[in-house]
Every structure is written in structure tokens, then in C-alpha cells.
Amino acid sequence: MDARELATRINARVCPGAVEPGPEVRLVHSADTMSGLIANASPETLLVTSLNNSQLIRVAELMDAPGLCLVGAVEPSPELIAQARASGVAIIVSPHGLEKTRRLLEACLRGVGAVRA
Amino acid sequence: MISMSCRIDGGDFDKGGQATRRLKEQLSRVGVAGPTMRRAMIAAYEAEMNVVIHARTGTLWARLDSTKLDLEVADEGPGIPDLELALREGWSTASAKAREMGFGAGMGLPNIRRNSDLFDIETRIGRGTRIRSTILLSPQMTPSSAIAHPADEEAAGISPERCRKCLRCIFSCPTGALRVHAAGPVLRTGLCVGCTECISACPSAVFGIREPAAEGGNLPAPGEDAVLVVPRAFLASPLAGRSPEHALAALAGLGFSEVRFTEEWSDAMEQEARAAASRCGPVLPLIPPLCPAVTALVESRFPSLIPNLAKLASPLEAAGEEFPLRPVVLLAACPAQSASARGSSLTGRLTVLSPARLSAALHAAQSSATASGSTRRPALRAPRARPEPVEGELTVSGARAVMRALAAAEAGALSGATVLNLRLCEQGCSGSPLVCPDPFLAELGWRRLPRFLDTAPASDAGTVRRSRPYSQRAGMRLDVDMASAIRALGRIDELVRALPGRDCGACGAPACALFAEDVVMGRVESSACPHARLIQEVSR
Numbered sequence: 001m002d003a004r005e006l007a008t009r010i011n012a013r014v015c016p017g018a019v020e021p022g023p024e025v026r027l028v029h030s031a032d033t034m035s036g037l038i039a040n041a042s043p044e045t046l047l048v049t050s051l052n053n054s055q056l057i058r059v060a061e062l063m064d065a066p067g068l069c070l071v072g073a074v075e076p077s078p079e080l081i082a083q084a085r086a087s088g089v090a091i092i093v094s095p096h097g098l099e100k101t102r103r104l105l106e107a108c109l110r111g112v113g114a115v116r117a
Numbered sequence: 118m119i120s121m122s123c124r125i126d127g128g129d130f131d132k133g134g135q136a137t138r139r140l141k142e143q144l145s146r147v148g149v150a151g152p153t154m155r156r157a158m159i160a161a162y163e164a165e166m167n168v169v170i171h172a173r174t175g176t177l178w179a180r181l182d183s184t185k186l187d188l189e190v191a192d193e194g195p196g197i198p199d200l201e202l203a204l205r206e207g208w209s210t211a212s213a214k215a216r217e218m219g220f221g222a223g224m225g226l227p228n229i230r231r232n233s234d235l236f237d238i239e240t241r242i243g244r245g246t247r248i249r250s251t252i253l254l255s256p257q258m259t260p261s262s263a264i265a266h267p268a269d270e271e272a273a274g275i276s277p278e279r280c281r282k283c284l285r286c287i288f289s290c291p292t293g294a295l296r297v298h299a300a301g302p303v304l305r306t307g308l309c310v311g312c313t314e315c316i317s318a319c320p321s322a323v324f325g326i327r328e329p330a331a332e333g334g335n336l337p338a339p340g341e342d343a344v345l346v347v348p349r350a351f352l353a354s355p356l357a358g359r360s361p362e363h364a365l366a367a368l369a370g371l372g373f374s375e376v377r378f379t380e381e382w383s384d385a386m387e388q389e390a391r392a393a394a395s396r397c398g399p400v401l402p403l404i405p406p407l408c409p410a411v412t413a414l415v416e417s418r419f420p421s422l423i424p425n426l427a428k429l430a431s432p433l434e435a436a437g438e439e440f441p442l443r444p445v446v447l448l449a450a451c452p453a454q455s456a457s458a459r460g461s462s463l464t465g466r467l468t469v470l471s472p473a474r475l476s477a478a479l480h481a482a483q484s485s486a487t488a489s490g491s492t493r494r495p496a497l498r499a500p501r502a503r504p505e506p507v508e509g510e511l512t513v514s515g516a517r518a519v520m521r522a523l524a525a526a527e528a529g530a531l532s533g534a535t536v537l538n539l540r541l542c543e544q545g546c547s548g549s550p551l552v553c554p555d556p557f558l559a560e561l562g563w564r565r566l567p568r569f570l571d572t573a574p575a576s577d578a579g580t581v582r583r584s585r586p587y588s589q590r591a592g593m594r595l596d597v598d599m600a601s602a603i604r605a606l607g608r609i610d611e612l613v614r615a616l617p618g619r620d621c622g623a624c625g626a627p628a629c630a631l632f633a634e635d636v637v638m639g640r641v642e643s644s645a646c647p648h649a650r651l652i653q654e655v656s657r
Contacts, residue, residue: 034166035224038159039231051219055166058134062141062158 001025001109003046003067007092010104012069015091017081025066028109030102034059041065046105050098052076054083061087069094071101119143122466125168125175127194130218133169136177137161140188147181153254156232157186160250163225164190170215171195172245176442176466185234188250191441196242204230204238237584245441249584273309273316273452274327277301281321287627289318291516291541292418296635297625307590310413311453312541314516317550326455326471326551336446336468336478337372343444345373345495346436347475349380350547351448353562355554356476358483361562365569367482369493373446376495377439379546381578382432383407384501387538389580390427391507394535400424402509402526402534406431406583410453410541411519417590419523425537428583433458435581437467446470450546472551497569498576509535515543595638608637617648 003025007014014020029040030048034055037047041063048069049056057080060068067090070076076084076091084091094101121143123136140161144154161177168175172194180187197203204226211221226248230236235251280301287295287302294308295315302315302323316324337343345368351357357364368376390405405427406412412431415422430438433447433454446468449455458469506512511534513522519539525531542548547556595609596602612633619629624645626632635641644650 032219033222033224034219035163035222035228037219038162039224039228042155049219053218054131055133055218055220058138059162062134062137062162063155 003090003092006046006105006108007069007094009108010094010096010101012092012094012096012101015076015081015084015093017078017085020090026109028069028102028105030098032098038063046092048094048098048102048105050074052080054080056080057083057087057089060089066090067092069101069105071096071098119147120178120180122176122178125165125172125177125190125192127168127170127172127174127192130169130215133166134162136165140177140179143179144181144186149181149186149254153186153252156252157188159232160229160252161188161190163228164188164248164250166220167225167246167248168192168194170211170220174442175245183254185254186252188252189247191245191247193245193442196244196246197238197240198242200238200240235585237582239438239582239584241579247438247441273304273311274325275302275304276323276325279321279323283320284622284625285318285320286315286324287622287625289314290627291520292414293627293631295627296641297622298641308417309452310410310417310541311451311456312410312414312516313451313549313551314541316451325473326449326452328455328471328474336470337444341372341444342374343372343446344375344377344440345446345448346377346379346433347448348450348546348549348552349378349563350553350556350559351450351472351475352376353559354472354552356472356552357479361569363483364479365494365497367479369495370482370485371478373495376497377436377576377578378498378500379432379436379448379450381498381500381576382435382439382580383545384503384576385578386427386429386432386435386580387536388504389429390536390538391504391510393427394509395507402511402531402537403427404526404537404539405429407538408453408540408542408545409433409457410451411523411539412457412587413453413590414519414541415523416587418520419527420589421527422523423587423589425526426587428587430581430583431457436578438581439578442466444468446475448472448475448552450549450552451542453541454546472549494569497573498578499570499573501576507535509533510538511536512538514540514545514548516541595634605637609633612636612643615649616646619648621648623647 004014006025025046026044028046028048031037032050037049038059041047043064045065046067046069047060047065050071052070052074056068069092071094073095123139125136126132137158141158165177172192175190175192178189202208206227207223209221209223215221229250233250234253237249240246277300282297284297287297291314292308292310294305296303352361352364358367386405386407390403394403404425406429409431415426434457437445437447437458444466447458449458449469449471455469513519519541544556546552547559553559595605613630616629624632626635632646636643
């Protein structure tokens with residue numbers, strides 16, 4: 001599913017200034033550790049995390065992840081956005097917590113009709 | 118093949134991951150993608166971040182060939198006090214800052230191991246940690262099929278144009294690996310153990326250490342804080358100069374800030390083997406891999422003794438590990454040392470030199486040092502006091518004597534032996550004809566050095582765990598299929614009976630039995646034996 005559409009469905013927003021989300025997301029993985037994120041990242045996996053630092057961009061870039069989804073309506077710093085733009089990584093900001101964001105995204109990907117965010 | 122290295126700064130989280138990113142760029146350029154790229158990225162990133170989190174500084178090296186990707190990350194850091202614990206999921210000593218950033222979940226090393234086909238970690242408290250990871254490029258490949266036996270790398274350099282066909286070499290070779298054909302000497306792949314017997318025997322200097330020109334010329338640049346590791350006898354040998362003092366001054370001129378002796382690591386290994394044997398090791402006698410040629414010999418001719426080999430890196434390999442971030446030049450005393458040191462690490466900071474090449478550089482440097490009147494000397498370490506041999510410890514040197522000792526051990530005739538210290542050169546590396554024309558004279562010259570060593574700090578050399586398992590070499594096998602091998606053996610026996618049995622060497626093989634094997638295996642025509650030809654002609 002298109003990442004922008006996913007974001008819209010769960011009331012998340014695509015961070016302006018970063019790059020356009022990857023065209024195809026098939027999987028979602030949530031973790032609050034870098035090892036957890038990198039071990040499960042792939043070019044089709046949207047990484048959902050409560051972390052917020054530059055190493056996230058590095059992990060997404062190395063693993064060709066289509067984008068990052070930051071949770072808790074956290075505002076990424078301008079440096080992070082600039083780094084994401086330079087590395088070609090999209091950032092989505094979800095208003096929900098980690099678990100809820102993951103659940104909602106998975107529901108969207110499973111094709112569960114309307115998702116109540 | 119591509120190779121790269123990249124420095125990693127400890128504590129710099131902003132730059133963390135840059136080395137892995139560079140690796141990705143290199144791999145992408147040659148078309149690595151998919152699962153291999155994914156596994157490489159995980160292993161490299163986790164290893165790199167370990168350096169950032171725990172160490173002062175480190176380096177990532179990578180080498181890619183057609184079969185595998187080798188990664189190595191070494192650091193200067195505190196080392197890991199309990200390796201077993203560190204390899205468990207969920208155990209970490211990361212700082213609060215690192216944990217805040219999402220690191221320190223205790224998944225780094227398990228992630229590296231999970232994504233590696235071969236994984237090895239070495240750590241020394243207060244020194245640092247080295248992680249090696251190999252990722253095979255094809256999923257059908259097994260680690261043993263992808264990685265050639267290191268001793269099969271042809272380490273001996275041959276200059277066939279110098280050969281006068283005196284045949285001394287074929288009779289000197291302890292493994293029957295040499296043949297002399299019309300074009301000059303030829304080595305049977307997988308049989309040469311890299312000793313110096315042919316080098317000693319040849320009056321025409323046909324044999325030496327194979328030294329790729331690109332690697333051999335890399336002496337350190339001044340100010341690089343480089344370390345040279347040499348056999349002690351070399352400094353006292355005429356090859357190094359007029360005297361050890363002159364040699365040391367020239368080495369300082371060549372950019373070496375420290376000179377260490379291979380014997381420091383041999384002594385440490387002997388000590389470790391004694392301790393291991395006294396702990397009633399499972400297999401006795403224990404054979405410490407003091408000499409890589411002996412190790413290759415065991416792996417090819419005495420495979421039943423492979424379990425007796427101590428799982429330690431050779432002294433020269435261990436010396437290379439001692440300085441993870443400094444340029445190190447290792448002087449190989451024989452082709453076997455050269456092959457094992459070259460194969461032991463993918464780090465660009467290791468240079469393996471032959472004594473001849475270092476000698477040439479030293480003589481040039483000595484002229485300029487004399488002209489400038491320089492008295493600078495590299496730092497040295499004093500050897501530690503040698504402990505008394507333990508009960509059942511047997512020390513043997515020289516190819517024939519070592520062959521006899523190994524044959525006796527294989528036959529179970531060394532029941533009282535606990536440790537076998539074996540070296541293929543007489544008196545060890547000092548006896549290598551490449552290191553010193555005469556080891557006894559070198560010992561005499563060496564006695565002048567202790568006045569420098571009196572004030573030097575004691576050696577802190579230690580042993581290093583061997584990173585790859587010992588394995589039998591295929592050189593002796595007639596065929597991978599046992600039925601075919603048995604048939605070939607039958608034909609060889611038949612032919613041996615038909616040959617005169619003089620073992621004269623006129624055919625280029627050292628024995629009629631080996632000539633028969635060459636004929637049956639299609640390596641040579643039966644007409645190469647003048648006697649067989651004569652017999653056939655007479656019988657017609």
C-alpha cells in the first residue's frame with residue numbers, strides 16, 4: 001500500500017520537508033531499540049518507533065526502508081528532517097502511541113476496510 | 118575482489134553508521150543486493166555501533182570476492198569481561214546515553230552472529246575487541262566449500278628459469294610436493310606445506326616466498342607509528358646489516374616506532390600450551406601451532422592428529438592481532454608463515470614482507486642513517502623469563518625429526534608426551550635460510566642486544582584464539598569419489614611393481630611410487646621414466 005495513503009488512514013501526517021514516502025509498504029515493524037529495528041527492516045517495511053534521533057535515518061537508509069513512522073506526535077528536529085531528506089528517507093508522524101500505531105497500520109495492510117484511528 | 122577500510126570514532130553517535138554506509142556504496146557498485154546486502158548491513162552496522170558505544174576508536178575492514186564477503190571490525194576499547202554473557206540476548210553494558218538513543222538492548226552481537234555464516238570474536242581486557250563475520254554469497258554454499266584451505270594458497274615463489282635440474286629439491290621436500298619437469302620445478306597443489314627445505318637445498322635460489330609486488334613494497338610512511346615483528350635472529354643476521362644496533366637505527370629511519378620479536382608470541386603460546394596440557398586436555402599430546410608449516414603438515418599428512426592441534430592462532434598471526442589499529446609489518450620467515458599471515462586478516466594495515474625485501478630496504482636506509490648520524494631506535498620489549506618445561510614436553514625441530522615425531526604420535530608411540538613443540542626449521546624461525554645464513558652466528562650477534570633490552574619493558578605478548586577450524590587438506594586424495602580413488606590406487610600399485618624402484622629422480626619425481634601416481638593421475642607420461650622405457654625397449 002502507498003505510504004501516504006497509510007498515513008492518511010491512521011490520521012498520521014507526512015513530515016513536510018522530508019522526502020515523499022516510498023511507493024509500496026507491505027510490512028510494518030515497531031521497536032524501541034535500534035537492534036530491533038535493523039533486524040526486521042526491509043525495503044518493504046515501514047519502521048515504527050518511539051525513538052527520535054539521527055541514527056534512525058541511518059538504519060532506514062542502510063536497509064532501504066520506505067520510511068520511518070515516529071509516534072506520539074513527536075516533532076522531528078530540523079536537523080533530522082534535513083538528514084532524512086539527504087538520505088532519501090520519508091518521515092511520517094503518528095499521533096498515537098507505538099503499539100496503537102502498529103496495530104492500526106497492520107490493520108490497514110491486512111485490508112481491514114475502514115480503520116478507526 | 119574489492120576491499121575497503123574505514124575508521125570509526127568511539128563516542129561519536131553523529132558519525133555512527135558512516136563506515137557501514139560506505140560499505141553499502143561499495144557493495145552496491147558491484148551488484149550486491151537482496152538478502153546478502155541486508156545481512157551485511159546488519160552485521161556491519163551492529164559491529165560499528167559497538168565501537169561507537171564502547172570503544173575509543175576502531176576500524177571496519179571488508180573484502181568481497183566471488184564467493185563471500187568478509188567483514189572485520191577491530192577496536193581499541195575496554196574489551197569484554199565475559200564473552201559468553203555478551204553473546205546472550207539482552208545483556209549489555211551500554212551507557213545511559215546510548216540506551217536513551219535506542220542502543221544497549223543486548224542484541225548487537227547476537228544480531229551479528231545470526232546474520233553471519235562464520236562468526237568469530239576475540240577480546241582482550243584493556244586492549245580491545247575484534248569481530249569477524251563472513252557472509253557467503255550463495256545460499257547453497259557451505260562455509261567449507263567457499264573457503265579454500267589457507268595452506269593451499271601457493272606461498273612458495275618459484276623462479277624456474279634459474280633451475281639447473283640438480284633434483285636436490287625433490288629429494289628434500291618432506292611431503293613429496295615437488296617435481297622437476299623440463300620447464301623447471303612444479304609444486305603439487307595441496308601438498309606443499311610452505312617449509313624451507315627446498316629453499317635450503319637449492320643451490321640456484323630457485324625458491325623463495327611468493328610476494329605480490331603490490332603488497333610487498335608497502336613499508337610504512339614516517340610518522341605512522343608502525344610496528345615491525347621479526348624473528349630475533351633476523352636482526353643479528355648479516356641480512357639486517359652490520360650489527361643489531363645498525364639494523365635498529367635503520368628501522369627507525371624506515372618509520373618503525375616499535376620492533377617486536379616473533380619469539381614473544383611463541384613463548385606465550387608455549388606457556389599457554391603447558392597450562393592447557395596440565396589441565397588434562399582431552400587430547401594429548403597437545404601440539405601448539407608454533408610453526409604454520411607443521412600445522413599444514415598435520416592437516417595434509419597426519420589428519421588423525423588434527424584434534425591435537427591447540428586452537429590458537431600462530432605466533433605471527435597473534436602478533437598481527439596485538440596492534441589492531443596500527444600499521445604492522447610482519448616478517449615471514451618461510452612461505453607457510455607468509456601464507457598464514459596473509460590469510461589471517463583482511464585488514465589493510467597488515468603487510469607481510471619477505472626477509473629479502475626488508476633486507477634491501479634496510480641496507481638502503483642504513484646508508485642514509487650513517488650519513489645523517491642518526492641514533493634513534495625503535496622501542497623494544499624484553500623477553501619474559503622462560504619457564505621450565507613441564508613433564509612430558511617434547512621440543513623437536515627440523516623437517517625429518519618433526520616427521521618422525523608426528524609419525525610416532527600418530528602411531529600412539531608417544532604415550533607419555535603432554536606437549537609437542539614442533540618447528541620444521543632447525544631451531545625454529547632462526548633456522549630459516551631466509552632469515553639468517555647461520556642461526557648459530559645469529560645467536561652470537563644477538564647477544565649484543567640485551568643491553569638495549571635491559572631497560573625495555575617486559576613483553577606483554579599473549580595468545581589469540583584461532584578464528585578458523587583446522588581441516589584436512591585435500592592434497593593427498595586421489596579422487597573425491599572413494600570407489601574411483603580405490604581403482605586409481607590399484608593401478609598405481611600395479612605400475613609401481615613394473616617400475617625399477619630405484620627412486621633415482623630422473624623422471625622428475627622423488628620416488629617411483631610418486632611417479633606412478635603422477636602417471637595414473639594423468640599428470641605425466643610414463644615415458645618420462647628412462648628406465649621403464651629402456652626395459653620396454655629391451656623386452657621388445
